[in-house]
Amino acid sequence: MDLATLVLILLALILLAVAIRRGDGSHTRAIRQGWVTLRRTLPLLIVAFIIVGYVNALEPQALVRSWLGPGTGLTGLLVGTAAGMLLPGGPYVVFPLIATIYQSGAGLGPTLAMITSWSTLALLSVSFELPFLGWRFSALRLSLGLPIPLLVGLVAHLLHAS
Amino acid sequence: MQKRKIDWTIVFLSAIVLILAFIAWRRGGVALALTGLKLGGEILLNVTPLLLAAFLIAGLAQVLVSRQMVEQWLGSSSGWRGILLACLAGALIPGGPYVYYPIAGSLLGSGAGVGVLVAFVTAKNLWSITRLPYEFALLGSYLTLLRFGLTLVVPPLLGFAAEALFGRTIGRIREMAPWT
Numbered sequence: 001m002d003l004a005t006l007v008l009i010l011l012a013l014i015l016l017a018v019a020i021r022r023g024d025g026s027h028t029r030a031i032r033q034g035w036v037t038l039r040r041t042l043p044l045l046i047v048a049f050i051i052v053g054y055v056n057a058l059e060p061q062a063l064v065r066s067w068l069g070p071g072t073g074l075t076g077l078l079v080g081t082a083a084g085m086l087l088p089g090g091p092y093v094v095f096p097l098i099a100t101i102y103q104s105g106a107g108l109g110p111t112l113a114m115i116t117s118w119s120t121l122a123l124l125s126v127s128f129e130l131p132f133l134g135w136r137f138s139a140l141r142l143s144l145g146l147p148i149p150l151l152v153g154l155v156a157h158l159l160h161a162s
Numbered sequence: 163m164q165k166r167k168i169d170w171t172i173v174f175l176s177a178i179v180l181i182l183a184f185i186a187w188r189r190g191g192v193a194l195a196l197t198g199l200k201l202g203g204e205i206l207l208n209v210t211p212l213l214l215a216a217f218l219i220a221g222l223a224q225v226l227v228s229r230q231m232v233e234q235w236l237g238s239s240s241g242w243r244g245i246l247l248a249c250l251a252g253a254l255i256p257g258g259p260y261v262y263y264p265i266a267g268s269l270l271g272s273g274a275g276v277g278v279l280v281a282f283v284t285a286k287n288l289w290s291i292t293r294l295p296y297e298f299a300l301l302g303s304y305l306t307l308l309r310f311g312l313t314l315v316v317p318p319l320l321g322f323a324a325e326a327l328f329g330r331t332i333g334r335i336r337e338m339a340p341w342t
Contacts, residue, residue, distance in 0.1 A: 004298040004306070008215040011295065015222035026225050034221025038214075045206070045213070047175045053202020054182035057194055089171045090258055091293050092213070095300035096205070102305065115301070115309050120287045120316075124171070128259035132267030133279065134338045140328050141280050144320055152312045 041092055048093040052100045061105045068114075070107030070160075077153040080110035084117025084149060088124050109157030117149035212299030220292045223256040229265055236269055236278060245321040248278040252285025252317065256292040270339055276332050277325025285317035 019027040068076050068083075087094045098118070102111045121142060129138050187195040232251045236244065255262055266279055274282075287293075288310075297306045 003303040005212055005215070007303070008212055008219065008295050008298055012215045012218045012222070015219060015226065019222055019226060027222075030222040030225040031218065032221070033224050034217040034219075037220055038217040044169075044172055044175065047172060047179060049206035050179050050199060050202040051175065051182060052205055053200065054179070054186055054198035056201045056205075057186055057198040058182065058189070088174055091296035092216075092300070093171070093175065095297055096209075099301050099305075102301075108308075111305065112309055112312065115297075115305065116288075116313060119293075119313075120284060125259035125263075128263045129266075129283075132263040132339070133270060134335060136331070136338055137270075137276075137279065137335050140276070140324065140331070140335075141283060141320075144280065144324055144327075145284070148313070148316055148320075152309070155312055156308060 041090065044089060045092050048089065048096055052096045055097070055100045055104070059104075064101055064104040064106050068101065068106035068110040070109070070157075072107065072110065076107055076110035077113045077150050077157075080106070080113035080153060081117040081121075081149040084114040084119075085121045085123050087114075087118050087122065094118050107157065108160040109153040111153075112156040113149040113153030116152045120145045120148060209299055213296075216295035216299050219295045220256060223254070223292045227254045227256060229255075232265060233268060233272070236274055236282070241275075242322070244275065244278045245281045245318055245325065248274075248281040248321060249285040249289065249317045252282040252287075253289035253291055255286060255290075262286050267339065270336055275325060276328050276335065277321040280324035281317050281321025284320045288313045288316055 016027055016030075019030050066072070067079050070076075072079070087097065095115075098111065098114055101114070106114075126138055126142070129141075183195050183198065186198050190197075232255050236248055236251055252262070255265065262283070266282055269282065270279060294306065294310070297309070301309075
């Protein structure tokens with residue numbers, strides 16, 4: 001069993017114990033809530049993994065390496081950041097896609113730039129931000145956040161190279 | 163009559179599937195087109211146990227951390243203490259953008275400052291305890307730990323920077339918030 005599985009199962013058990021100790025049926029509500037989310041996102045998950053399957057089958061290694069490979073420097077970081085902003089959907093859609101791109105030969109720097117950019121700058125979630133906080137706030141937050149994926153990618157690239 | 167909202171994400175992703183299937187068919191016939199489907203199914207089956215744990219954690223966090231808790235916590239907080247609290251609240255609050263942006267909107271309405279709002283949204287994006295399980299499950303522990311470690315200081319840092327640079331524009335931001 002790998003670290004990810006171990007950490008997740010441990011965390012789930014700890015939270016489950018906390019919920020049970022509340023003694024107010026929190027744990028059954030939580031399980032139901034998780035199930036509802038899973039059912040709602042299942043179609044998306046299946047479609048996302050079909051994309052992952054095709055990307056693997058089509059062997060895009062050459063394409064990925066030329067745009068996002070370890071040797072692409074600043075271009076790779078910029079492409080990674082832009083791709084992260086455009087990736088649609090929640091974590092269960094985006095993370096498998098990024099994993100596939102990484103396994104197809106993307107460099108560590110561009111990959112981390114993409115993860116960070118999707119996390120903080122995803123345009124799809126900005127469309128939720130605008131109606132609640134207004135464009136002035138979005139513009140301020142995005143302009144402060146824009147350098148972050150590039151910096152994270154750069155540091156990762158340097159760490160990896162050294 | 164209930165109007166069904168079209169989920170554009172799935173429409174978009176399905177279109178990509180069709181394009182990729184077409185490319186595969188052109189390149190390797192029906193065999194390659196089926197290989198894509200088969201590989202996708204295999205990878206999905208591989209991560210299923212992890213995904214189940216991740217969904218369970220998300221459900222538990224949703225029940226254990228309520229919206230009222232966060233709003234009470236951050237009501238009209240500002241200053242460096244408010245920014246740190248906002249980071250913590252952002253890390254703990256479960257749910258997607260359709261959940262945390264309405265909360266941020268109500269925080270703005272109840273008097274939270276620019277730094278607090280930026281810290282809250284950024285911590286949700288980078289520290290989220292409900293997003294991290296998916297990241298672990300789907301990207302693996304190496305990429306996840308590296309990403310988390312490298313962005314650990316970002317939420318408070320961005321909050322402080324926003325407060326220092328744009329703290330005084332909060333009035334105008336509140337004025338123009340579409341719901342006021």
